[in-house]
Amino acid sequence: MTTVTERILILGIGNPLMTDEGVGVRVAELIMGGYELPDSIEVVDAGTMGLGIMNLFRDRDLVVVVDAVDNTGHEPGTVILLTPEELAPAQIMHSLHDMRFVNVLEAAALTGMQPEAICVGIQVARMEQWVMELTPEVEAALPAAVAAVLDILAQRGIRLLPVEGGSIDASIIEAIRTRSRMPEA
Secondary structure, X not given: OOOOOOOEEEEEEOOOOXXXXXXXXXXHHHHHHHEOOOOOEEXXXXXXXXXXXXXXXXXXXXXXXXXXXXXXXXXXXXXEEEOHHHHHHXXXXXXXXXXXXHHHHHHHHHOOOOOEEEEEEEEOOOOOOOEOOOOHHHHHOHHXXXXXXXXXXXXXXXXXXXXXXXXXXXXXXXXXXXXXXXXXX
């Protein structure tokens, strides 16, 4: 693991009770359980967000958001990098009470908190209430979504290492990212 001077927040957004809408939370769980995290990087399951997450931006240099997206024109399970403004029309809204991430960033800016933000979106296949399993296409995209987050960090000179004896998923993702030998089962 490299020394990290930037304060980074990784937010997994979504509702895991609505099929693919919970993919951001699943990515956050894979990162939390599979990688050694320095004190300067925090991974949070932000649920369905709202203004309540704004306080998490305090003293952050970078916020990486992972969320389900729809109507992108891509096949289900496609992982795409977006700005908060590009994410806004693709975010899945369930009610008039929902807030888009870009709106939370704008509100944070009014209070002087302006971290850089990068979004990782995963195109959904479907959403059904009270179904906790991801569709096969979106489940298969989990390693690519985790790798996208790790690549964002790598571009900043930060390399997270898989937890020793931890999740085999983390070791597989690292092998794919670095094109190295796959771990033994």
